[in-house]
Amino acid sequence: MxxxxxxxxxxxxxxxxxxxxxxxxxxxxxxxxxxxxxxxWQLIIWIFSIRPFIMPGPIAVLGAFIEDGPKLWLNFWLTFLEAALGFVFGNLIAILMAVAFVHNRTSERAFFPIAVFINTIPIIAVAPILVLIFGNGYSPKIIIAALICFFPTLVNMVRGLKAVNPATLDLMRVLSASDAEIFWKVRLQSSLPFLFAALKIAATTCVVGAIVAEWIGSNYGLGALILLASYNYHAPLLYASVFSASLLAVFLFAMVSFAERRMIKWKTPAVH
Structure with missing residues (x-):
């Protein structure tokens, strides 16, 4: 033994x-x-003797991170603030609307086509309008970041709230469960995989929305820094700014993935 x-x-x-x-x-x-x-990448730069103002190598980009570190760090946090607030507000409104749609089909028929219409308008076209209305402050950047997050979360959340096994609903009704109990114990649980799939998309697109808004009208943020470096032919700073934006999106994606692992303890089938 x-x-x-x-x-x-x-x-x-x-x-x-x-x-x-x-x-x-x-x-x-x-x-x-x-x-x-x-x-x-660095070998290609050396072998073909590509000039730094056309395409800098990783060493030159690293030098820009070191030389312009404080400037990059400050603008990184400003863009992070805009993207994070847009992410929170856009997804929160989408979740609340999805709950309303599921519990009131009339509201879904009335407002869902409007949401689809708003989503079809290019963000690059909406940004100047919002800048004219709200000015060059934080508000238009946050709104644009929220708009770009809103629709994918709305669609996935509605689908998730409806993706409940009919037998489970019948069982809850037999047990005289209220609509609130069905929502918290059944519908919300079934919607979490769909919700986090949308949140992962929103975590990256909200950064895109904030940067696009900064391109339209702003003197700060990574978007403004990208334009400034481009106009001045400062390619290393341009690449460093782009990499900073990518790192911001990766960070937000990682935070959503961490929250997903903490909140969803059970194994679910893949969301298609």
Whole structure:
């Protein structure tokens, strides 16, 4: 019996070691790929003697991060504030509207086509209108970031709230559950995978919305810094600003993914 227990323990240890190696490989592979692409990029710059004002290499971009670090950091946080507030407000309004649509079909028939129409208007066309109305402050940037988050979350949340097993609904009604109990215990739980799928999209697009708004009318933020570096042919700063915007989007995406792992403990089928 002792030998059997020892062999089982050894097998479990080997499985744990294999799982750890697999997870480490999954984490290292994207990092190694990114490093390889950076090395290749720098080699292309050296081999073809490309001038820095046309395309700087990673070393020159790193120099811009060091030299213009305070400027990049300040504008990074300003864009982060706009994108984060737009993300919160846009998704919150979308969730509340989705709940209203599910519980009141008349409101869905009345307002959903309007939401579709608003979504068809290009953000680049909406931005100047909002800048004219609200000025060059934070308001138009936050509104544009919210608009670009709104529609995907609305569609996915409505679909998630409706994606309830009819047998489960029948069981809840047999148990005399109220509409509020059905919502909190059944509909909301079924909607979480759909919601987080939309939030992951919104986490990246809200940054795009904030930067587009800064292009239209702003003297601060990563969008304004991108335009300034472009006009001055300061390519290293331009690339550093673009990478900063990408890092901001990745950070927001990672935060949403972390929240998803914490809130959804059960395994769900893939959302198609």
């Amino acid at each position: 002792a030998d059997i227990a020892q062999s089982q323990a050894s097998a479990n240890d080997r499985k744990s070691g294999s799982a750890w190696l697999a997870k480490s490989g999954d984490r290292l592979l994207p990092l190694l790929t990114a490093v390889g692409m950076l090395v290749l």
